[in-house]
Amino acid sequence: MNKYLEDLVKLSKFDTQISMFEPQIEREKAKLATFVETAEAIKQSINKTYAEIDDVKSKRTKNNIHLSELKNKLEDISKKHNLVQNEKEVKALQLEEEITKEQISFANEEIQRLDQITEVKEIELKESQEKLANEEAEIKDIQVAVDNQIEEINNQRNVVYHERSELLEKFDNKILTFYEKIKRWAKESAVVPVKKQSCYGCFMKINDKTYAEVIKSEEIINCPHCGRILYKEDETVEA
Numbered sequence: 265m266n267k268y269l270e271d272l273v274k275l276s277k278f279d280t281q282i283s284m285f286e287p288q289i290e291r292e293k294a295k296l297a298t299f300v301e302t303a304e305a306i307k308q309s310i311n312k313t314y315a316e317i318d319d320v321k322s323k324r325t326k327n328n329i330h331l332s333e334l335k336n337k338l339e340d341i342s343k344k345h346n347l348v349q350n351e352k353e354v355k356a357l358q359l360e361e362e363i364t365k366e367q368i369s370f371a372n373e374e375i376q377r378l379d380q381i382t383e384v385k386e387i388e389l390k391e392s393q394e395k396l397a398n399e400e401a402e403i404k405d406i407q408v409a410v411d412n413q414i415e416e417i418n419n420q421r422n423v424v425y426h427e428r429s430e431l432l433e434k435f436d437n438k439i440l441t442f443y444e445k446i447k448r449w450a451k452e453s454a455v456v457p458v459k460k461q462s463c464y465g466c467f468m469k470i471n472d473k474t475y476a477e478v479i480k481s482e483e484i485i486n487c488p489h490c491g492r493i494l495y496k497e498d499e500t501v502e503a
């Protein structure tokens with residue numbers, strides 16, 4: 265194979281490898297992100313439950329105040345019993361007393377109901393807090409694994425960068441410029457193999473004459489359709 269073409273194939277393969285490191289790192293980070301999201305959702309539900317408990321407790325306080333007002337009222341009524349003059353006033357007072365007692369029992373029931381709600385919410389809260397603690401422990405483990413994985417990827421990337429720069433040291437400048445021009449629009453597919461007599465970049469069939477030249481590999485051949493640099497894959501199967 266033409267020496268320049270051989271170098272181009274190598275360079276293109278390095279560039280393809282390099283382009284894959286960043287997505288790999290992103291995938292690792294995404295793994296962690298899903299766990300962090302779950303933890304965030306639990307935190308929000310904990311905050312919501314806290315707010316709900318506060319709300320119930322403030323309702324309970326209001327009921328308690330109301331209850332002590334009603335108790336005072338009941339005391340006043342019983343004091344008035346000695347002052348009433350006639351049957352009509354006695355009945356009116358009795359009615360007021362009954363209504364107040366009903367209100368007291370209603371307020372007591374309401375306090376009981378609110379206490380039950382608080383109890384349920386506090387159990388909920390405890391469960392969420394346990395869930396959060398588990399999630400956070402898991403996040404710690406995953407963080408370590410992800411960090412290790414990213415370090416490994418970065419090491420591999422450094423190796424490829426190093427090999428690439430070694431290759432570039434003795435690279436022909438014109439060929440490099442030519443390659444980079446194509447790479448500007450073709451990205452990682454500036455140099456592509458020919459498979460089944462088709463360009464592996466644009467997937468168009470290549471005419472026999474061009475195909476024969478690609479097989480010969482004596483010159484750098486561009487795809488007549490898209491302009492990418494072509495090579496015959498079989499001859500460059502590498503370890």
Ligand SMILES: [Zn+2]
Nearest residue numbers: 463466487490
């Ligand atoms: Zn093509």
